[in-house]
Amino acid sequence: MSPDNDPLCCCEYFDIHQERNHILLCCCNCQDLDESVESFISGKGIPPNKARGFMATLQDRVRVPWQGGARRVAPDAILPIFMLPSMLLLATISIWWTISIFSFMLLLLSYLYYCCMRSVKKTNFFLIWSLMSLIILLFIFEFVVMPFLEILVHENLAVILLVILCITCIYVIKIRTNRLRYAFENQMENGESDKIGRMHYCQICQISIPERDHHCVWFDCCIGSHNRFLFLIAIALAIGALLYSSNLTLTSVCHPFHIYKTILLPDDCSDVYEQFELSLSFVSALYSLGIATVFGIFLMYEVLLISIGLTGQEWRALPISAKLCCAITAHRPYNKGFFGNWFRAMCFCQKYQKIASQY
């Protein structure tokens, strides 16, 4: 069957049978579902090929309206859109809900991260999770905490500036990785890849990355020498924004006190679960603090690696005994001393930028 030539409206699409379909019809006319339900009711059980067919139809029909025809969305990508808000809402019920939801979230994300690293499959789950976190945290800060009228304009401005700077950094990080694709394809063809050295192929991005550190699933992009220093700056900015905004939120909803007559810190948060707005702000501040802690640990790890002249890829290959003494004793062929390593990290950003911009 050949598709007709009328242009699609934003809610229409061509389904797996190459037929024109509409997203509002998503629950109509599924042969596989009809047949499996029929055989299930008549006591014969569901035939496996019907179940598979149903799943394929389901995946095909979950779409978002888009210019030029509705687009298919992967189920793993839409999961965080519902999961994260519902988890945060549940956490506002009481202190025990908050503790259990956050522990569950930590376990779940570590498990999913572990699975993702093992299967080497490209998924947008983590990217969408980070995006949702950003949107939800910003929304709560601007439209739940701000109306308490306790935060000054310059404090709000500082938070927004930090966020914008951080997003810009992440954007540049992603742009640089994308440019590598064109830059190095060209060099590979000319057999010049040896000149660059320490190249590593990333199975998720499917390109070679110079001095590959790791694939960051949260930003969905590979980190190598071309963007490693920028990555550190982005993480540091993110920590700054998260800590500052959570401090502003906590001092608004809790009882604050001054230390050294300048810094305001919260000291008594016992009343936050009495009102929904207060508990929502409190939970979002705790979530920010949690992310900031994880980022902080990660930042220290990256700083250590750069100082001793290793990439994440090389670090992971080391035996545990070497890791325990911070790899000081390990064989490090690219080590140039503390200052040399940092100098390299800063300048290589520029170097690969130049190579990449030629193509």
Added chain:
Amino acid sequence: MMKKVLITTIVVVFAIILFHPGRHAKYYNFIPVLDVISEFVPIKTQIEQPNLKNCTYEFYSDLILSGTEFSSEDVYNSYKFTTPLNGGEYIPQECNPIFKSAIVVPYRNRQRHLEIFLNYMHAFLQTQRIHYKIIIVEQNDDFPFNRAKMLNVGANEAIKSDFPCLILHDVDLFPLNSGNIYACSKKPRHMSSSVDTFRFNLPYLGLFGGAISIQSKDFKRINGMSNVFDGWGGEDDDFFKRLEAYDLMPYRFAPEISRYTMLFHKKERASNDRWKKLKYSLERQNNDGLNSIPNNYKVVLEPLYTHVIV
């Protein structure tokens, strides 16, 4: 081109929404600490104890410049203070006082707060060597709390006992700096501009509640506060409007001497028609206020305070 214009417009709209001044705490003008001392209005010389000298301005400027800073936990400590005269009136024995103030506190159903308040405030006020009297005005019915009416009744009592200065004070607010002098200044003054539960910021410029000081003659001139505000909120905004109408714009002192701590309590429901009442506030000014208070109240002199039951 269209796209660029669209994106710019969206960014500008977002920036306006995010940084709209109405969504933030306010920066405000205040009298700097060094100029505070010249703002106070001393009482016309009444020699109460002829063998004593008058309290000096030097004592007060020292107190303002190097007052002790308390923390919010200090409020709960128990303090030793000289037992005041019956009815909670105190006349300092160190020197002849140059300031004389009545602390008027509207009150209902907060026994615990009242105990903390009396214990802390007597000790706090006695270090300031002022002649003061604490008047607790209790609303003794089950109708919504009418804070302004209570303040009017209390102020009326204070004016009758010849107090030239009124301090209208909430029972859950506690000054944290001993340099926050409880005396009247030339203009009405918003004393609690830096409250800890508001992150020591000012939520909006027209805020004129919490702890304020006003000279009795000014309070009489504007006919006190409006009696129509039942329930939480509105009456202090109305008060602000009345002062504005008589060109008595209130001001504030430096935030470092205006720090307060507020005890937590659940917000009572704001009355719904308060915006409507605010709209017509000035038309009511002449016949709704100090001259229209109920007269069926009784005054009881307790050891630590004058109890007015309405």
